[in-house]
Amino acid sequence: MNHATPLLLLPGLMNDARIWNPLTTAIAGERTVHVAPTHLHDRVAESARDAIAAMPAGAFAVAGFSLGGYVAQEVCRQAGSRIAGLGLLDTGARADTEDAKQVRQRMIQAVEGAEGAATATFGQLAQGFAARIVHASRLQDRDLLNLLFDMASTVGSQGFVRQQRAAMDRADTRDLLPRVHVPTLVVCGREDQITPFSLSQEMASLLPDAELVAVAEAGHMSILEQPAAVVAALVRWLGRVDGAATCRADSMSSAAVGPDQPFV
Template identity: 40%
Template sequence: MLAAQYPHLVLLPGLVNDSRLWQHQVSGLAEIAQVTVGDLTKGHTIAEMASDILASAPAGPFALAGLSMGGYVALEIMREAPERIVALALLDTSARPDSLIARDMRNEAIEQAESNYQAVIAALMPKQLHPMHMEDADLVSLITDMAMSLGNKIFIRQQRAIAGRIDSIPSLSLIKCPTLVLCGREDALTPIGLHQEMVAAIEGAGLMMVSDCGHLSALEQPQRVNEALIQWLAKIIH
């Protein structure tokens, strides 16, 4: 198959993640897709991030996958330009808006990030990773480096965008393209129930739960995530 026939796949990172979040997918899917990683560092709202992706995405239809915050942006893109998306993957994310408690916690993190950003990132780590992956020094270092490289200003901007996101539950039934919903079985930030809720509302959606995995599935269990994404992409490769 010629490269030009491969589907375009745009991957959307999570909070203070850069393209390294998706490094295993960029390499692992290269033979079946033209893969790019979107930049979510400039928008002040989820809607602005979605507009940035639509403006920079390949011309024509493309497949879209988002993890965590990237999933919020993917759902916004589905509302704004459903005709552009031929397949959707939602990883370790939620269609619900923040609860009041979650919003208060974000505001506390924003306030602390102004003066001690490194402590904020360190405190977030055990919420993102399965306990056994907390013992992987290279993985913890990578996640820390992504966050520190982007810095506290982007962290604060993204946290405010996440806190202000709208409820995506009412629009889930409008999604008609092949949809994969995937989560780490031990995801503490967006538990399994939130993913089951999305699957129930999206016609034909499939659910993949990955064992021994927390919130950052693309890095924690890359082989299993790649296998799921390959099966998902196979639905649009002719």
């Protein structure tokens, strides 16, 4: 019988399930894995609600990349004691600044331009992201760039708009993180321009049981730019999650106590 902890994975902005392919390929058959979309709602709380509902009963681990990291933290807020582990990749805990909200609003306005122009505008916008989201050494990697553009096309212009609105309205979660007493992994590309490494350092400092991993020669798309390093960190984290879950189950059995109350 497979006793590995079920895993919920959450993609980032303009990403579909393929953002997690390096990990899901590496752990195929080892545990129940569900990749929940993050482009169907314009509120982080709604994406978190749907993601939780898709998981089997009981405890599970959750990992989110970029925008998915915001949703993962909200999953922790909503799911309480069901959370067995938390993974945060190239993301942050702070709410958007007013300047950041204005930038997002301008992108939304560009995508929602004149009728008939939106698709072309979105395609141009998606292609223009490359220089900001990958390390300079990967700007000629056509396979990587084509994957990024294809994922963006799958999410589509309206999915992109919903994601931007969700990010704009997200809550600051720095009050939540000190109460997340589960094995946690914080990963960030060393040259991430979107969510700089300092944000990962801040999250790791707030979390009670966090491993912080800086990925060399990687920008924002660390899991695709340096998959071996990121997957190794994620597999190590899942081992900690499974070990902690086993110890907790043994302790609860011997003490004959009920489950913990939610930590929020």
